[in-house]
Amino acid sequence: MSAEFKLLLDEALGAVVHVRFKTARRAVVDYSVVLLVEVGGEFKTVRLYDGAHGKNELHRYTADGIKQPAEVFHRGNLGEGMRAAKRDINNGYRVMIESWQKQ
Numbered sequence: 001m002s003a004e005f006k007l008l009l010d011e012a013l014g015a016v017v018h019v020r021f022k023t024a025r026r027a028v029v030d031y032s033v034v035l036l037v038e039v040g041g042e043f044k045t046v047r048l049y050d051g052a053h054g055k056n057e058l059h060r061y062t063a064d065g066i067k068q069p070a071e072v073f074h075r076g077n078l079g080e081g082m083r084a085a086k087r088d089i090n091n092g093y094r095v096m097i098e099s100w101q102k103q
Helices: 078-102
Strands: 002-010 015-023 027-039 044-052 055-062 071-074
Touching: 002 078, 015 078, 027 078, 044 078, 055 078, 071 078
Parallel strands: none
Antiparallel strands: 002 015, 015 027, 027 044, 044 055, 055 071
16 A cells, blocks of 8 residues: 655745655555755755665755765664654754755
8 A cells, every 4th residue: 555645844934744655564665755845936855764775764955956875864664764754854844944955
C-alpha cells in the first residue's frame, strides 16, 4: 500500500511538508518527507528525509536547488525514521528555512 499527503505548516512562510510512504505487512518499506517553501509562486525543496536506500537519510538543499550528500539521521527502522523526520520538520521548520535562505 502507498499513500501521500501534504500539510501546510506555516502560511506566512509558505512552508509545507509533503509525505509519501509505502508499506508491506504493516511495515514502512520506503518513504520521503520533504520540507518545501514557496518562493515566487514555486515550491522549493529545503530538506528531504527518505528511506530510498533502506536507511534513514537526510539531504539538505541549497537555495539554488543543489541536493547535498546524504547523511544518516536515525538508526532505527524506516517507520521510526519516517516518524522522526516528521517530528524534526514540525519542530524545526522555521530554523531549517532560515538556514536554507542564508545559503
